Amino acid sequence: MPDTALSIRGLVIRYGAVEAVRGVDLDVPQGHVVALLGANGAGKTSTLRAISGLSPVAAGSISYEGRDITHLDAEKVTRLGIAQSPEGRQVFADLTVEENLRTGAFTVRSKAQVASSFDRCYRYFPRLAERRSQLAYTLSGGELQMLAIARALMASPRLLLLDEPSLGLAPLVVQDIFRILAEIRAEGTTVLIVEQNALQTLKIADYAYVLATGRNHLEGPAADLIQDHALVEAYLGSGGKHPEKNTKETP
Numbered sequence: 674m675p676d677t678a679l680s681i682r683g684l685v686i687r688y689g690a691v692e693a694v695r696g697v698d699l700d701v702p703q704g705h706v707v708a709l710l711g712a713n714g715a716g717k718t719s720t721l722r723a724i725s726g727l728s729p730v731a732a733g734s735i736s737y738e739g740r741d742i743t744h745l746d747a748e749k750v751t752r753l754g755i756a757q758s759p760e761g762r763q764v765f766a767d768l769t770v771e772e773n774l775r776t777g778a779f780t781v782r783s784k785a786q787v788a789s790s791f792d793r794c795y796r797y798f799p800r801l802a803e804r805r806s807q808l809a810y811t812l813s814g815g816e817l818q819m820l821a822i823a824r825a826l827m828a829s830p831r832l833l834l835l836d837e838p839s840l841g842l843a844p845l846v847v848q849d850i851f852r853i854l855a856e857i858r859a860e861g862t863t864v865l866i867v868e869q870n871a872l873q874t875l876k877i878a879d880y881a882y883v884l885a886t887g888r889n890h891l892e893g894p895a896a897d898l899i900q901d902h903a904l905v906e907a908y909l910g911s912g913g914k915h916p917e918k919n920t921k922e923t924p
């Protein structure tokens with residue numbers, strides 16, 4: 674078994690009276706892609722934000738490469754080698770593609786490393802290379818999503834957190850994004866990915882956890898879960914565009 678990169682035990686997150694996450698456990702082994710799936714409101718985004726230091730943790734623990742990061746702020750978490758590509762493509766609309774990418778490298782001191790990160794991002798996303806001088810607000814939805822992922826990669830993270838990279842994108846663009854995720858995986862980056870698009874995600878993941886109403890609901894090797902068609906239909910949604918299938922309660 675590879676070493677564990679990230680380990681979460683008994684995670685609890687509250688927003689006032691709302692208990693969004695109610696004791697989640699999960700492990701991400703080094704070099705693996707782990708998927709975090711489940712219906713809207715299951716607590717996936719809250720869990721990712723807690724890892725990144727963006728949501729306060731009410732109880733439980735998060736450790737990364739053996740170090741307790743439960744209460745570290747976002748900047749310290751980034752410096753440890755964790756980068757998050759947020760849901761909703763929160764890029765800087767009035768900065769160019771290149772300027773946005775540079776903001777992702779704020780923890781990187783070596784100019785040579787920044788240059789090689791630019792090369793890597795432009796290799797993954799040739800569309801961004803073509804548009805490097807364009808202001809971000811002029812990009813399409815798919816290009817914005819690529820920019821958000823590329824910006825996270827600029828920090829050369831050892832653990833990449835992705836929140837809904839395919840949300841709202843046309844099928845061809847979704848295919849493009851998943852092809853690039855497969856390449857990122859092949860280069861050995863450890864990935865924790867939150868997605869509604871379960872089938873595509875299970876194809877690139879090693880292991881998956883399904884959350885329901887803030888708790889671990891089920892888990893297993895992605896190759897096993899993908900075989901269970903009833904489960905994929907009932908709990909995971911078949912393509913991310915079927916919210917009615919994503920609202921089923923835990924039995």
Ligand SMILES: Nc1ncnc2c1ncn2[C@@H]1O[C@H](COP(=O)(O)OP(=O)(O)OP(=O)(O)O)[C@@H](O)[C@H]1O
Pocket residue numbers: 688691692693694711712713714715716717718719720
């Ligand atoms: N800032 C907040 N204040 C209050 N409640 C919140 C806040 N953020 C999330 N919640 C609530 O916490 C629960 C879990 O939300 P979360 O976004 O983590 O789920 P999710 O599984 O990522 O769902 P989605 O796919 O819809 O983003 C939901 O009931 C949500 O309404």
